[in-house]
Amino acid sequence: MNIFEEGRIVALEADGAWVETMRSSACGSCAARSGCGHRTLAGALTRDKGLVRARGSRALNAGECAINDKVEISIPRATLAQGALLLYGGPLAVGTLLAFFAGTGSDLLAAVSFFAGLGLAFGALRWLTSMGLFGSVEPQLERIVERFTETSPIIVTAAHAAEH
Numbered sequence: 001m002n003i004f005e006e007g008r009i010v011a012l013e014a015d016g017a018w019v020e021t022m023r024s025s026a027c028g029s030c031a032a033r034s035g036c037g038h039r040t041l042a043g044a045l046t047r048d049k050g051l052v053r054a055r056g057s058r059a060l061n062a063g064e065c066a067i068n069d070k071v072e073i074s075i076p077r078a079t080l081a082q083g084a085l086l087l088y089g090g091p092l093a094v095g096t097l098l099a100f101f102a103g104t105g106s107d108l109l110a111a112v113s114f115f116a117g118l119g120l121a122f123g124a125l126r127w128l129t130s131m132g133l134f135g136s137v138e139p140q141l142e143r144i145v146e147r148f149t150e151t152s153p154i155i156v157t158a159a160h161a162a163e164h
Contacts, residue, residue, distance in 0.1 A: 009069045012065060019054050053139075065141065096114065
């Protein structure tokens with residue numbers, strides 16, 4: 001099962017497209033939306049817009065798209081769940097284990113060990129991602145929702161009042 005999102009193409013590449021999305025679908029369908037501050041924080045920091053690179057798929061190739069086309073992109077739900085677990089759970093587990101084993105003598109040493117573990121784990125994740133160990137986790141283009149058609153602007157002027 002996939003998670004779908006609509007967005008507008010802002011740039012094209014040979015094998016993909018950069019899509020500007022409104023961050024609303026995931027938060028709107030989440031069971032924890034009322035108790036989670038992510039949507040509020042994301043809205044305050046990014047104005048609810050995201051820019052993602054989506055690769056072409058069998059359903060829609062990037063060459064078939066144009067700038068300002070409205071498209072639908074998708075990402076497998078399992079990829080999103082596994083990525084969140086790895087990104088959040090991995091560093092927390094490494095930091096906690098390092099703090100537990102290295103910080104037995106002092107609270108300060110435990111805190112420093114925890115943050116060192118977080119840093120090491122995030123660095124390791126970044127390195128492993130750059131090596132391509134996790135495969136492609138990019139969203140993919142699914143379909144064109146609406147084609148952009150450039151039209152001439154319509155100029156509206158105020159009607160002149162009748163002379164007396």
